[in-house]
Amino acid sequence: MGEMEQLRKEAESLKDQITAARKAVQDTTLQEAAAGITVVGRVQLKTRKTLRGHLAKIYAMHWAVDANLCVSASQDGKLIVWDTITTNKVNAIPLKSSWVMTCAYAPSGNLVACGGLDNMCSIYNLKGKDGNVKVMRELAAHTGYLSCCRFLSDSEIITSSGDCTCVLWDIETGTQKTVFAGHQGDCMSLAVSPDFKFFISGACDFTAKLWDIREGVCRQTFGGHESDINAIGFFPNGNAVITGSDDATCKLYDLRADQELITYQDSSIMCGVTSLAPSLSGRLILAGYDDFNVNIWDSLKSERVGVLAGHDNRVSCIGVSADGMACCTGSWDSFLKIWN
Amino acid sequence: MSASSSIVTMKKVVQQLRLEAGLNRVKVSQAAADLQQFCLQNAQQDPLLTGMSSSNNPFRPKAVCSFL
Numbered sequence: 466m467g468e469m470e471q472l473r474k475e476a477e478s479l480k481d482q483i484t485a486a487r488k489a490v491q492d493t494t495l496q497e498a499a500a501g502i503t504v505v506g507r508v509q510l511k512t513r514k515t516l517r518g519h520l521a522k523i524y525a526m527h528w529a530v531d532a533n534l535c536v537s538a539s540q541d542g543k544l545i546v547w548d549t550i551t552t553n554k555v556n557a558i559p560l561k562s563s564w565v566m567t568c569a570y571a572p573s574g575n576l577v578a579c580g581g582l583d584n585m586c587s588i589y590n591l592k593g594k595d596g597n598v599k600v601m602r603e604l605a606a607h608t609g610y611l612s613c614c615r616f617l618s619d620s621e622i623i624t625s626s627g628d629c630t631c632v633l634w635d636i637e638t639g640t641q642k643t644v645f646a647g648h649q650g651d652c653m654s655l656a657v658s659p660d661f662k663f664f665i666s667g668a669c670d671f672t673a674k675l676w677d678i679r680e681g682v683c684r685q686t687f688g689g690h691e692s693d694i695n696a697i698g699f700f701p702n703g704n705a706v707i708t709g710s711d712d713a714t715c716k717l718y719d720l721r722a723d724q725e726l727i728t729y730q731d732s733s734i735m736c737g738v739t740s741l742a743p744s745l746s747g748r749l750i751l752a753g754y755d756d757f758n759v760n761i762w763d764s765l766k767s768e769r770v771g772v773l774a775g776h777d778n779r780v781s782c783i784g785v786s787a788d789g790m791a792c793c794t795g796s797w798d799s800f801l802k803i804w805n
Numbered sequence: 806m807s808a809s810s811s812i813v814t815m816k817k818v819v820q821q822l823r824l825e826a827g828l829n830r831v832k833v834s835q836a837a838a839d840l841q842q843f844c845l846q847n848a849q850q851d852p853l854l855t856g857m858s859s860s861n862n863p864f865r866p867k868a869v870c871s872f873l
């Protein structure tokens with residue numbers, strides 16, 4: 466038998482082993498385990514603020530950790546930092562490239578980042594000495610578009626790219642510290658674990674991967690989706706992962722059981738999931754869809770308990786504030802809305 | 806792709822699968838119970854779940870009384 470054939474056989478055997486090992490711990494399902502609790506009552510959130518100012522589709526938004534600030538990115542070529550209570554624009558940052566697909570707020574509140582079809586991640590210092598917001602660093606090395614970025618600190622950021630890799634960068638030197646390779650399709654989204662030790666990525670190979678940031682390795686791979694994964698997030702306790710896909714479903718995968726526990730789907734929903742965010746306790750999952758709506762799911766019972774209808778175009782991004790008090794949606798209709 | 810680089814790639818795939826196969830897995834009953842417990846323990850601190858009065862809601866303007 467040739468070496469290639471032998472390796473193929475070994476790969477198939479290992480895949481079967483993993484399937485069997487997952488089945489071996491499947492002594493129940495989340496549905497069965499949660500049978501005794503009642504579905505959450507109807508969740509009716511209202512638009513409290515509308516943030517107007519972008520002149521084109523909004524592609525991304527991210528809440529700051531402190532305060533009620535958030536940053537949004539639009540293909541009008543601007544990053545806007547908003548005070549969501551007053552609706553004032555704290556900063557309006559013009560971008561070199563208007564083809565932006567992602568933005569992020571550093572936990573410190575000092576920096577924001579963005580990137581897109583320019584294949585770069587640009588870091589901006591909001592707290593520069595003369596008050597002007599300038600590009601601090603341009604992180605260039607990806608050979609495909611930048612789909613997502615998340616700060617670990619003011620000195621490190623993780624990016625995901627259409628070149629099928631994720632990268633951990635040293636912002637100070639502008640160099641790649643670690644390249645996380647393994648996905649067989651464009652990486653579309655990433656999320657960092659609450660303890661900052663791991664991150665998860667969702668890709669166009671229909672899988673989600675859990676990466677050990679310091680060791681630089683993939684620890685677990687989750688399949689089951691039937692199309693691209695566009696959105697990904699950690700369950701607030703860090704032990705589970707939620708994904709949203711073009712296959713019109715969201716799924717919850719438990720990291721310790723190493724398998725999918727539940728799928729959030731409805732026969733009436735036939736369009737892709739673009740974005741998602743869990744509420745503070747994890748009981749609610751807010752997911753944005755291509756049909757202009759946000760569906761709110763009871764994460765334990767897998768039932769739809771609410772809808773946010775208010776945008777006139779696709780909901781492209783969603784985020785729950787750090788204190789859990791509000792949810793922000795961004796849309797191709799150029800508006801952001803704050804709901805609670 | 807040349808034959809030798811295909812083999813290198815395949816070796817990496819096998820190595821990764823070995824790593825993932827070696828994981829210690831927790832029973833689903835335990836994992837599900839922990840997820841439920843977390844949700845229930847934190848439910849009262851989840852404003853989107855429990856709702857809030859307008860006086861506690863920073864996004865709603867507080868009612869202001871003025872003397873006419």
